[in-house]
Amino acid sequence: MTEPMLRIRNLRASVADKEILRGIDLEVGAGEVHAIMGPNGSGKSTLAQVLAGRETYAVTEGEVLYQGQDLLALSPEERAVGGVFMAFQYPVEIPGVGNLYFLRTALNAIRKRRGEEDLDAMDFLAFAREKMKLVAMDESFTGRSVNEGFSGGEKKRNEIFQMAVLDPRLAILDETDSGLDIDALRIVANGVNSLRSPDRAMIVITHYQRLLEYVVPDRVHVMDSGRIVRSGDRRLALELEEKGYALVQEPPAARSGGETRR
Amino acid sequence: MSAPATIQELTSRQYKYGFVTDIEADAVPRGLNEETVRLISAKKNEPAFMLEWRLRAFRHWLTMKEPRWQNVRYPPIDYQDIVYYSAPKPKGAGPKSLDEVDPELRQAFDKLGIPLIEQQRLAGVAVDAVFDSVSIATTFKERLAKAGVIFCSFSEAVQKHPELVQKYLGSVVPYSDNFFATLNSAVFSDGSFCYIPKGVRCPMELSTYFRINAENTGQFERTLIIAEEGSYVSYLEGCTAPMRDKNQLHAAVVELVALDDAQIKYSTVQNWYPGDAEGRGGIYNFVTKRGACRGKRSKISWTQVETGSAITWKYPSVILQGDESVGEFHSVALTNNRQQADTGTKMIHIGKNTRSTILSKGISAGHGQNTYRGLVRIQKSAAGSRNYTQCDSLLIGSRCGAHTMPYIEVKNTSSTVEHEASTSKIGEDQLFYCTQRGISAEDAVSMIVNGFCRQVFKELPMEFAVEAQKLLSVSLEGSIA
Numbered sequence: 019m020t021e022p023m024l025r026i027r028n029l030r031a032s033v034a035d036k037e038i039l040r041g042i043d044l045e046v047g048a049g050e051v052h053a054i055m056g057p058n059g060s061g062k063s064t065l066a067q068v069l070a071g072r073e074t075y076a077v078t079e080g081e082v083l084y085q086g087q088d089l090l091a092l093s094p095e096e097r098a099v100g101g102v103f104m105a106f107q108y109p110v111e112i113p114g115v116g117n118l119y120f121l122r123t124a125l126n127a128i129r130k131r132r133g134e135e136d137l138d139a140m141d142f143l144a145f146a147r148e149k150m151k152l153v154a155m156d157e158s159f160t161g162r163s164v165n166e167g168f169s170g171g172e173k174k175r176n177e178i179f180q181m182a183v184l185d186p187r188l189a190i191l192d193e194t195d196s197g198l199d200i201d202a203l204r205i206v207a208n209g210v211n212s213l214r215s216p217d218r219a220m221i222v223i224t225h226y227q228r229l230l231e232y233v234v235p236d237r238v239h240v241m242d243s244g245r246i247v248r249s250g251d252r253r254l255a256l257e258l259e260e261k262g263y264a265l266v267q268e269p270p271a272a273r274s275g276g277e278t279r280r
Numbered sequence: 281m282s283a284p285a286t287i288q289e290l291t292s293r294q295y296k297y298g299f300v301t302d303i304e305a306d307a308v309p310r311g312l313n314e315e316t317v318r319l320i321s322a323k324k325n326e327p328a329f330m331l332e333w334r335l336r337a338f339r340h341w342l343t344m345k346e347p348r349w350q351n352v353r354y355p356p357i358d359y360q361d362i363v364y365y366s367a368p369k370p371k372g373a374g375p376k377s378l379d380e381v382d383p384e385l386r387q388a389f390d391k392l393g394i395p396l397i398e399q400q401r402l403a404g405v406a407v408d409a410v411f412d413s414v415s416i417a418t419t420f421k422e423r424l425a426k427a428g429v430i431f432c433s434f435s436e437a438v439q440k441h442p443e444l445v446q447k448y449l450g451s452v453v454p455y456s457d458n459f460f461a462t463l464n465s466a467v468f469s470d471g472s473f474c475y476i477p478k479g480v481r482c483p484m485e486l487s488t489y490f491r492i493n494a495e496n497t498g499q500f501e502r503t504l505i506i507a508e509e510g511s512y513v514s515y516l517e518g519c520t521a522p523m524r525d526k527n528q529l530h531a532a533v534v535e536l537v538a539l540d541d542a543q544i545k546y547s548t549v550q551n552w553y554p555g556d557a558e559g560r561g562g563i564y565n566f567v568t569k570r571g572a573c574r575g576k577r578s579k580i581s582w583t584q585v586e587t588g589s590a591i592t593w594k595y596p597s598v599i600l601q602g603d604e605s606v607g608e609f610h611s612v613a614l615t616n617n618r619q620q621a622d623t624g625t626k627m628i629h630i631g632k633n634t635r636s637t638i639l640s641k642g643i644s645a646g647h648g649q650n651t652y653r654g655l656v657r658i659q660k661s662a663a664g665s666r667n668y669t670q671c672d673s674l675l676i677g678s679r680c681g682a683h684t685m686p687y688i689e690v691k692n693t694s695s696t697v698e699h700e701a702s703t704s705k706i707g708e709d710q711l712f713y714c715t716q717r718g719i720s721a722e723d724a725v726s727m728i729v730n731g732f733c734r735q736v737f738k739e740l741p742m743e744f745a746v747e748a749q750k751l752l753s754v755s756l757e758g759s760i761a
Contacts, residue, residue: 073712098717110713112731115734124717127718127719184717
């Protein structure tokens with residue numbers, strides 16, 4: 019049996035002494051798309067941030083293996099150059115720094131790690147223009163600063179565009195669908211689908227099943243109170259849509275002994 | 281590689297211009313009195329009017345008190361402990377051409393990236409190289425002379441163009457102006473002089489490179505630029521000094537005069553030794569810079585990137601006398617470790633329909649303290665005038681400070697003054713966004729800061745803009761723990 023792209027074992031993490039992740043187990047193989055759903059405050063975004071290396075969260079227990087390596091031992095930039103990408107729920111603005119300059123710097127950091135030559139500005143521009151088409155970015159994008167003055171939809175499209183350029187092995191999409199109208203959702207979903215590949219694993223975090231109509235997941239996991247409480251195939255998402263998260267939320271008394279059902 | 285070499289590499293990476301040139305100097309004894317002033321004037325073989333002017337300044341200085349209103353702290357300066365004149369000793373009769381400049385000095389400037397051999401220079405820039413108290417070489421003089429442009433050391437100007445010096449010296453910054461300008465007027469030793477005749481567009485960028493080398497000396501230089509009717513000049517200055525534990529005083533004066541339709545663009549990249557991380561040593565950069573837009577539709581534009589010095593204290597200003605004249609001030613001031621800066625500008629509107637723009641970007645890191653102080657004064661006579669001021673501060677870490685002190689005086693009802701200010705902090709969010717994309721934290725900080733300064737860098741001549749960006753990155757090293 020081959021090692022999965024990502025293996026999480028009993029992961030616990032807290033912020034300011036408050037435990038948010040209370041024992042996560044998850045395996046995602048190359049070529050797979052896993053959706054993680056769950057109510058507000060269930061720990062979905064925390065999981066994404068812990069995997070990306072955000073220092074706000076303290077990992078108290080458990081391990082995360084990425085391509086067989088201890089992911090938690092690496093700094094955020096080491097993870098990134100090693101192929102871990104997170105599409106942010108709230109992409110930040112960096113005034114005065116051009117989108118393409120930013121992205122070329124990032125790509126060249128990754129290429130350096132891969133032992134490849136830097137791409138110069140001209141080669142990069144040609145390459146980036148191709149990828150811009152994936153998410154219907156218009157030409158004016160190239161002259162603007164990172165996310166500055168972008169609409170919510172443009173910011174999310176930019177995240178997927180960045181993912182297309184950086185070509186990660188593990189992509190974590192943190193509520194990439196939130197705040198999108200139906201047209202923007204389709205554009206983003208098409209972008210994501212075009213990036214599905216046998217050598218890439220994706221974790222798609224979402225509140226709603228809506229995105230999953232376009233990006234069909236191989237597995238669906240439901241989080242509640244810092245744990246994965248149910249896992250299934252795409253039908254689980256439909257069931258949740260119908261019945262609401264009450265389906266998976268257990269009465270408080272039962273929680274302490276709550277086994278993860280798979 | 282041996283261990284000491286590695287350590288040296290690390291320290292020189294922080295301030296790579298910290299070397300000392302071992303050269304014999306002709307210096308006057310420490311201390312300041314009338315004799316010192318006479319001695320400096322005599323060494324330069326100056327005409328009587330210069331000595332008179334210096335002595336008036338010196339006598340006035342004795343009646344003045346060092347100002348204390350600025351938002352910077354430093355121990356008292358012992359003015360009797362400073363060497364007021366130090367010049368590298370000429371070998372033989374002194375250089376007749378650039379090729380004869382003392383190789384030691386040439387090497388020093390090569391090391392600074394300022395080759396004095398014209399063929400090695402970027403063709404578009406003429407340089408006046410000032411080493412301690414004297415100008416040692418000026419490049420491209422002949423080519424400039426063909427265009428009628430005078431570009432030489434101040435000493436040479438006093439000898440060859442005394443009428444111009446006498447007419448304009450002190451006409452913008454009078455000898456009685458302020459404590460440090462008055463001190464400079466008494467003891468200034470050299471500097472650069474530019475004269476652009478009527479209707480001439482200066483065919484290349486002019487620049488002065490200031491280097492402090494000798495220990496215990498102060499550097500007191502003066503720059504005077506005169507742009508006649510309809511002329512244009514772009515002037516750049518750069519500066520560095522060795523790393524020493526003791527503070528050194530740099531008190532310069534710059535005067536600019538723009539007549540009808542003339543334009544002067546003055547850019548500074550200031551990188552004096554800033555002192556070490558604990559605040560030991562570094563240059564006190566106490567400078568008076570002022571331009572007079574005397575003519576109608578004249579324009580003076582100051583752009584400064586201030587990354588060096590233990591203390592930076594200066595307000596490059598414009599007096600807008602001519603109707604429809606324009607003043608601009610674009611500034612990036614960075615304070616890291618224990619550096620302090622109190623800098624800004626004064627825009628004095630006198631003529632009708634005059635316009636000024638102030639764009640100030642202050643960056644504080646480490647324990648750095650950064651103050652923007654600016655005055656916009658619109659006189660009664662300046663009907664229909666406008667000012668726009670934008671003042672942005674960026675904080676890195678939680679031990680530094682940013683202060684904004686704008687003064688606005690408007691004495692008529694037909695003028696418009698706008699002031700915008702912002703303070704932001706490099707957020708953990710911004711940093712994480714960059715590191716998550718694979719960009720190292722240090723590169724991320726320098727990228728974010730450069731973005732913050734972009735509006736100002738756009739105003740710099742191309743090669744300076746690149747230099748300024750690099751400088752900013754180096755100056756920020758170690759600013760994130």
